[in-house]
Amino acid sequence: MAGASHVLQLTDPLPLDGGGELARAEIAYETYGELSADHSNAILICHALTGDQHVASPHPVTGKPGWWERMVGPGKPIDTDRYFVICANVIGSCMGSTGPASVASDGKPYAMRFPVITIRDMVRALVALLDALEIDTLHAVVGGSMGGMQALSLAANWPERAARVLVVASTSRHSAQNIAFHELGRQAVMADPRWNDGDYYGGDAPDSGLAVARMAAHITYLSEEALTEKFGRNLQDRDAKSFGFDADFQVESYLRYQGSGFTRRFDANSYLYITRAMDYFDLAEEHGGTLANAFAGTGARFCLVSFDSDWLYPTAESRHVVHALNAAGAAVSFVELSAPFGHDSFLLDVPALDRVVKGFIE
Amino acid sequence: MAGASHVLQLTDPLPLDGGGELARAEIAYETYGELSADHSNAILICHALTGDQHVASPHPVTGKPGWWERMVGPGKPIDTDRYFVICANVIGSCMGSTGPASVASDGKPYAMRFPVITIRDMVRALVALLDALEIDTLHAVVGGSMGGMQALSLAANWPERAARVLVVASTSRHSAQNIAFHELGRQAVMADPRWNDGDYYGGDAPDSGLAVARMAAHITYLSEEALTEKFGRNLQDRDAKSFGFDADFQVESYLRYQGSGFTRRFDANSYLYITRAMDYFDLAEEHGGTLANAFAGTGARFCLVSFDSDWLYPTAESRHVVHALNAAGAAVSFVELSAPFGHDSFLLDVPALDRVVKGFIE
Incomplete structure (x- = not known):
């Protein structure tokens, strides 16, 4: 399908966890479907490490289909006939959002002068995008792998911004391995x-x-x-x-x-x-060392999905998050799916995942 | 302890699985203990990928203790008061045996002119060393990781040369991963x-x-x-x-x-x-596609050891070898040890391994 391509230039500098700020940040994003009059039908999809905003439209460089075409589109589990789907390139990346290859104020690429950012910084930029789109509360935030980290970070740090939080094949912290x-x-x-x-x-x-x-x-x-x-x-x-x-x-x-x-x-x-941002990610550390604190008082519904063959972010990592959500009194469902593909299962043909996503989103 | 350092120059060219031969090959090896009058007390220890002949004597470059000092020495599980222990640098390596850094007949290093070798080629060189030492039958051949591949290859291709075969944290074939x-x-x-x-x-x-x-x-x-x-x-x-x-x-x-x-x-x-030699290793393929064929008629006793935390050569790989040995009617014992260190467990402080080695060798 075709998405609508946009670039938002942030007017305010974006504060960063490292102490500085990112001036004149741009956020490249795709949208699919129509935003409802009351702005209540938006779903934000967060992409993984090497993903991008082209979740359901062809990649402009490779020409390949969007990375989650199987999940996003008319009549699909994330149904663009019903929902307004947003997918933005994270800051630090290279598909249109401001990153190290972008031109700094001196007219030269940032290169390694680009500030080290965190997952929360990426999400801060996404929240600025939601502000610009006048979306107070997302119907859902959805992400797999690093996208799941962003979904968790949004839920923890901007708890009023998403009614549903779907985290697939992800973790609340990067392990030593x-x-x-x-x-x-x-x-x-x-x-x-x-x-x-x-x-x-x-x-x-x-x-x-x-x-x-x-x-x-x-x-x-x-x-x-x-x-x-x-x-x-x-x-x-x-x-x-x-x-x-x-x-x-x-x-x-x-x-x-x-x-x-x-x-x-x-x-x-x-x-x-x-x-680096992924390695720095430790949601408990951000919240006084106790993961449950990250979700204190949340009113969102959560769904965690892991895959039994994923050795990058194994089921134990999802269960760790679920336990924290339980301790915080949050509404949470959890399923470990059996799929042979390892971590990449979240991107591949796993019909059970389609059903879980569809069921949770509705 | 101190080992005795030797270099054997092979007089005959060493035939190679790739079709060529290696002329004037040298084999650098260490020995510990005394060879008995009837030459019946020799134990050959085969080293791993980046290991060398300094199994129980200081490494000449790093000065660090031998890589299996805990296992080899007077009164240790492989007791040099009783056994004549041999450990040779494999061909293709760089600690004295002929490898790509060695000088070829034109006076220049082989570099990539060195022939691609196999595990069996390495073992062929070790058998030539046994011939030179006039050792018909080893009391035992012992190896961990790639050393275990060599032990299996010796048992399969020169079955009369070892009475006992001890294979630790190894495999009969390299997996896709x-x-x-x-x-x-x-x-x-x-x-x-x-x-x-x-x-x-x-x-x-x-x-x-x-x-x-x-x-x-x-x-x-x-x-x-x-x-x-x-x-x-x-x-x-x-x-x-x-x-x-x-x-x-x-x-x-x-x-x-x-x-x-x-x-x-x-x-x-x-x-x-x-x-490359390790990746090429597939003992079943060498024997008509059936691993049991590799051990047909063997009179040796085998012991396989795996570690529950080893994800490089997991227990299933050892069990696969054990099943083949069972099918071949061989005498085989097998133990999976619990140790937290992963594949490196065979080199580290795992007292249970010491007991298994000592018990099997005696």
């Missing part, structure tokens, strides 16, 4: 001489390092079972091992493809900044 | 411009890429629980997040340290070749 994989990716980018301390705009980008980072991340998005099911030890376009260093195995070829394809649509510095 | 992590590491090395298609000897080595590869591998060696227990979200030498890209978290600092330390003792091309 989560941080480790992200640090690996950042080091891969920074090891590429073309990264040049972030000053590569106008020249060659650190595509080699970014591709390695993407490969590492991609392994964490798939379950061991999914990799075995999909590739096993199958060879790629050959009958026998080459006894060389070509991509003999399908899984090698697949990873190389994922890595190189990613560099065509994503900015390496954005990858650094967004992974 | 195992291959994926290795490919990630290889791509990290190759993405480093200093790698220069492998021709870096005498100049700057691709340390940045190799460090990233090591970081990736290191994450797979530890369990999620071990990382959480050891580091959690603790900050490194600071009271608050820096809102920058320094190693704020202890786990980041630890990974950077592991990465950079590794480059001081290991050759990047060796890393490529040895990971």
Whole structure:
């Protein structure tokens, strides 16, 4: 389907958790469907690390369908015939919202002068967008993976802004292993001489390092079972091992493809900044060390969904959030779905997820 | 303790699974204890990917104790007062045995002219060493991780050469996920411009890429629980997040340290070749597609050990080998040990492993 593309220029500087502020921030977003007269039918969808605002419309660089076309559209679980769906590119990213590749006040790209941001900073920008759209209370905020972190952050810090909070395959904090994989990716980018301390705009980008980072991340998005099911030890376009260093195995070829394809649509510095924001995310820490405090007095209804094959944000992380919501007296439902695809299950063909989303949204 | 250091120059060319042969191969090895008059008390210990022959004597580069000092020595589970212990650097490595950094017949380092080798090729070199030492039958062959692959390969292809086969935290084949992590590491090395298609000897080595590869591998060696227990979200030498890209978290600092330390003792091309050999490993494929065939008629006793927190070579992989040994009618014992450290448990303080090793060896 076609979305309507917009860019909002914020008039006020955006305060940041790190202490500074972001002046003249722009927020690129897509909308689908019609906002009702009383502005009560809006659903905000928050995207994941390398996602963007094109949730249900073709990606302008790759031409591929929107990343959640299966979920968003007329008659779909998030029904654009009924709801006004908003999806905005997070600040720090590279698809139109202000990020490290954007031009600063001196006319040059921010690069590493861009401030380190947090998940809450991203959400603060989204709240500014809701203000501009005169949406006081969302029908729902929805997100998977890093999108779920944003949904939780919105619910915790702006509790009056969403009546329903749907969090899929996510977590309230990054674990040591989560941080480790992200640090690996950042080091891969920074090891590429073309990264040049972030000053590569106008020249060659650190595509080699970014591709390695993407490969590492991609392994964490798939379950061991999914990799075995999909590739096993199958060879790629050959009958026998080459006894060389070509991509003999399908899984090698697949990873190389994922890595190189990613560099065509994503900015390496954005990858650094967004992974950093995710690593910094610890919702309990923001609220005196007790996660239940984050949700004290909330009137929203929550739904948490995890996947049994997700080893990046395993079910225990969702359960941890559910326990905190219970302690806070919040209305919460929780389901662990069985799906073979690992963390990526939230993006893939899992009909049970469609039903959960549809049932909770209505 | 002190080992005796030796280098064996093979007189005959070493045939390779890839079709060629390795001329004038050298095998660097350490021995501990005394070979009995009838040559019946020898134990061969096979090392892991980045291990070496210094199993129970200080590493010549780092000065650190041998990698299995806790297991090998006088009065220890592998008792050098009773057994003659041999540990040899695998071919393809960089601690004295012939590998890509070695000088070829033209007087220049092999670099990427070194032939792609297999686990069986490594074992073929070890068998040549046993021949030279006039050891017909080992009291035991012992190995963890890639060392376990070698032990299995010896048992399958030279069944008369070992009376006991002890395989710890290993597998009979590399899974798609195992291959994926290795490919990630290889791509990290190759993405480093200093790698220069492998021709870096005498100049700057691709340390940045190799460090990233090591970081990736290191994450797979530890369990999620071990990382959480050891580091959690603790900050490194600071009271608050820096809102920058320094190693704020202890786990980041630890990974950077592991990465950079590794480059001081290991050759990047060796890393490529040895990971390739591991990825190629599929013992069933070598024996008509049926793993049990690999062990048909074996007279050896086997012991398989796995760790419940090892997600690199999980217990299911050991059980798969045990089933094949059962099908082949072999004498086999199997134990899954509970240890929190993940794959690295085989190298760390797990007293139950000491008891299993001691009990099986005697």
